């Protein structure tokens with residue numbers, strides 16, 4: 198058994214038989230149920246909370262609001278400071294919580310709550326001419342928000358051909374199958390939380406900071422999680438409310454958000470607006486790349502969707518400028534959503550590259566090959582493996598790109614127009630600090646503990662494979678333990694960094710244990726032998742990214758504008774796969790989300806009420822089985838040095854990046870209509 202083998206998930210049987218416990222399902226004694234009450238104004242203050250009607254129900258045990266809620270410490274972020282002030286920064290922000298002996302009574306009580314507000318004018322629309330736009334301060338993956346080299350304006354003025362276009366993506370929401378769920382229980386000043394999150398250790402640190410207690414006194418259990426996509430990277434306001442309710446009542450308190458509540462009490466992705474300007478010579482040489490990106494955060498916390506980040510790494514040019522601007526709106530604080538920054542940013546850049554290819558009368562594949570950089574365009578760092586050219590050429594071969602006639606709107610059979618398009622993909626290969634412990638037992642068994650979490654990705658299985666390989670032990674003697682904050686410092690399942698980071702620590706711990714055992718002549722001491730190992734972020738001496746290329750075939754109904762994605766083929770270079778089957782599944786999942794992003798997903802903001810109008814799966818559309826056909830993901834297995842200790846680069850986000858651009862480019866090829874605003878709805882095509 199070695200890492201890389203396409204093994205089925207260790208917990209697969211438990212999941213499909215219902216034996217796997219998710220956060221809300223843990224048996225606790227005498228629980229209470231918490232229902233959050235969301236603000237009905239987008240900006241203002243609570244002036245009165247009247248719980249009398251709710252409390253009239255004997256099943257309602259307590260009502261929390263800003264006047265009686267426990268005071269939290271200064272740690273954590275503003276969104277987590279639930280009920281600490283009467284201020285309302287966005288519609289749906291938690292202004293009260295009802296605690297009852299049944300979930301039905303809690304929900305009924307929440308609907309009985311009378312909350313009065315003073316309302317202030319709210320700003321909820323992303324407006325590029327807003328005079329109060331900010332320069333964001335937060336960096337992404339160690340890179341600053343903005344970059345510049347050369348003289349972009351002079352190069353654009355001197356270019357033979359210029360493309361200058363604006364591309365937008367809407368607010369989107371994650372919608373994992375399992376919504377946010379928490380059970381909180383206090384014993385004295387120790388907090389136990391069963392929580393659906395993307396990192397039990399980081400969650401324990403956050404809860405500790407919020408309650409002003411050392412993280413060791415917080416135990417977070419996250420054994421199985423039904424998806425996250427970024428929605429669960431920090432304890433949500435509802436999770437914090439559950440810990441408060443447990444504190445006040447002295448009983449275990451359970452909270453699970455409804456699908457509707459997920460749209461305001463869990464984050465989403467910021468809408469984005471990218472102005473891309475590309476300058477080129479007639480022969481296709483890029484002379485200027487300018488990416489000006491606008492996104493929003495809430496008025497209480499700065500989160501930056503780094504829409505321009507991917508543009509740093511993509512194409513050779515002497516003149517490059519990337520700027521990010523941030524609007525502060527009365528909307529819930531957005532947060533990372535699958536391929537934060539890169540998914541919307543590469544829709545813009547890869548659409549613009551397609552437009553440039555048409556302006557130059559060049560093949561879009563040839564244009565990309567002509568501008569392949571030797572070092573990272575923004576930073577000048579050498580690449581720790583790139584293989585983008587190979588992804589493009591292998592993909593073109595598999596797809597049959599060579600025979601393509603570039604003329605748009607030419608291929609009609611009956612009511613259907615046919616077209617093809619391509620786009621590149623990239624995502625950073627991050628490795629964060631993590632620790633793991635490996636222990637040999639006298640009976641010949643091995644246990645490995647790491648504070649990882651498996652969102653459904655297959656991380657548990659890949660980590661177990663790494664452990665078996667590094668220990669060189671019989672697979673049946675090796676047990677992996679994940680999903681608990683006490684397993685030691687561990688990063689989030691986020692930024693496609695989880696398995697690489699935890700895996701590096703697992704490999705380090707297991708390798709060290711094997712060496713220690715050899716020192717003992719292979720004999721395990723009577724009380725066992727335990728060794729810890731760790732990973733650190735690599736030095737910033739390489740540009741570490743995965744790359745890929747999408748090739749897409751669509752048909753578009755000439756009468757209705759309906760788009761069907763007949764084929765989406767991706768070729769990806771992500772180092773060594775740690776489990777070929779689950780890595781493949783991750784890439785396909787990303788591509789499905791890319792189809793969804795291209796054709797369906799948009800959260801609509803009512804500009805008067807500051808309300809997300811479509812806040813359930815009946816009206817917020819995601820790709821379903823009927824949308825998906827002809828999906829193919831191929832991995833180029835290229836072992837890159839200097840990337841991660843585990844040997845692999847992340848695969849969780851690579852599949853979504855660029856997919857929407859490939860689809861939009863194919864729609865243009867089919868119809869001659871260039872859609873620059875996602876999603877590609879009927880009225881935008883016709």
Ligand code: MOS
Pocket residue numbers: 395425426427428430533534535536537690691692693
């Ligand atoms: Mo991923 S959006 O970083 O959970």
